[in-house]
Amino acid sequence: MIELPPGKRNVLDTIFADYPYLRGFVPAVLAGGMGDAFADDMDNPKVGCLHLSRFYLLAGEADSDAAIEMVGEIPRESVLVGANANWEGRIRQVWGDNLDSWTRVAFCPGRWDRARLQTFARDLPAGYVIKPVTDAEVEGFAKLADWLIANYPTHNAFLAQGFGFAIEYAGKVVAGCGSFAVGGGKIDCGIATLPNFRRRGLATTVAAAMILHCLEHDIDPCWDAANEISAGLAEKLGFTNPTPYNAYTLR
Numbered sequence: 001m002i003e004l005p006p007g008k009r010n011v012l013d014t015i016f017a018d019y020p021y022l023r024g025f026v027p028a029v030l031a032g033g034m035g036d037a038f039a040d041d042m043d044n045p046k047v048g049c050l051h052l053s054r055f056y057l058l059a060g061e062a063d064s065d066a067a068i069e070m071v072g073e074i075p076r077e078s079v080l081v082g083a084n085a086n087w088e089g090r091i092r093q094v095w096g097d098n099l100d101s102w103t104r105v106a107f108c109p110g111r112w113d114r115a116r117l118q119t120f121a122r123d124l125p126a127g128y129v130i131k132p133v134t135d136a137e138v139e140g141f142a143k144l145a146d147w148l149i150a151n152y153p154t155h156n157a158f159l160a161q162g163f164g165f166a167i168e169y170a171g172k173v174v175a176g177c178g179s180f181a182v183g184g185g186k187i188d189c190g191i192a193t194l195p196n197f198r199r200r201g202l203a204t205t206v207a208a209a210m211i212l213h214c215l216e217h218d219i220d221p222c223w224d225a226a227n228e229i230s231a232g233l234a235e236k237l238g239f240t241n242p243t244p245y246n247a248y249t250l251r
Contacts, residue, residue, distance in 0.1 A: 001038035001049060001073050009037045012048040015060045019083055021106040021245050024181050024188025024222030025052050032161075032183020034151055040066035052181060053151060054079045055247075062086035068094060080248040091248050100249040105225040107239035112215060117237070120208035123201060124167070130209055133164040133178065140173030141166045145192035151181055162187070165209045167202050175202035177210040186220040191230075207237055 004011065009030045016026050028034040035052030039045035047060035047067045056074050061067060063086060071094040074080060080099075082088045092099065124130060133141045138155045141164060142148060152158040164178025174197040180190030189210060193202050214221040223239045225231035231242060 001070050002040065002042055004037040004039055004042070006033040008042065009033075011043065011045055012037060012039060012050070012059075015045065015048045016050065016057070016083075019057065019059055020243060021081055021083075021104070022055065022057060022188070022222075022224050023106065023108075024186050024224070025055065025057060026050060027184025027186045028052060028151075028181035028188065030184065032181070034181055034183060038070065040064075040070065049074070053147065055081060057081050057083075058087050058091070059083040062090050071095070074250060076250055078250050080250060081245070088246060088248075095248070095250055098251050100251060101246050102249065103244050104247050105231045105234075106243045106245060107223045107225070107231075107234045108241040109220055109222070110238035110240040112211065112238050114212065114215065117208045117212050120204050120237070121212060123205055125200060127169055128174075128202070129168045130165060130206060131168065132213075133159070133166050133176065135159065137166045137168070137173055140168075141176045141178065144173060144176050144194060145190075148176065148178060148180065148190050148192050163213065165206050165213070167206050169197065175206050177203075177206040185218065186222055187214065188222045188224065191233075203233055204236065207233065211237060 019026050029037055029050040029052055038049040040047050046064050047070050049070055050057040056078050067090050071090050080091050082091055149158045162179035162182050166173045167175040175193040177191040179187040181188040211221050223234045225234055
């Protein structure tokens, strides 16, 4: 694989133009400069690979030798996602019994019901406060989950490039939703709640605030669910067209 610097990643725009999954990841890497991008050729690629977090997204000509070579170079303990069934076949061909598969669900932005989202965003139990993530909240926000702002090199980088909302209780951040990935006018929503504060509607509230902020600033929020709970929340918020797909963990 040839690594593409941020200024050269536009050569993969066509290959990833209709990528059906992880819709917030693609512009974050290609336009936002996050993660890494690879191709088989610097100027006229047949295949491309985008890397962000543990994920490697594959697209292009799956039946090419370059595709087989690219899949074979992906490191262990990664998550592989192919653009279509042909890519899935290549992934299984190369790695076989070294793979574990699991189902994720991709969503499209919906026809947003702003009034409903505003109701969700105000629906907090007594004693809880929601606020944008600033210098005062970012450390507690980051502690909600080790992956939540892992795509940013520092807390200041998250505050400069990304954004999020936090819910506090007794001065402690207990839930939050932020831009896990950002670029090209889109964000991928990352959401986390401390275990002792779940099942109180906090995820719905903070995600609704995040979506409303996106709509007010002409940003497309993207949602990709790793489990049934996340998928159910996405539909509750107004995301549409749930599309299950296979992700492969490379042991």
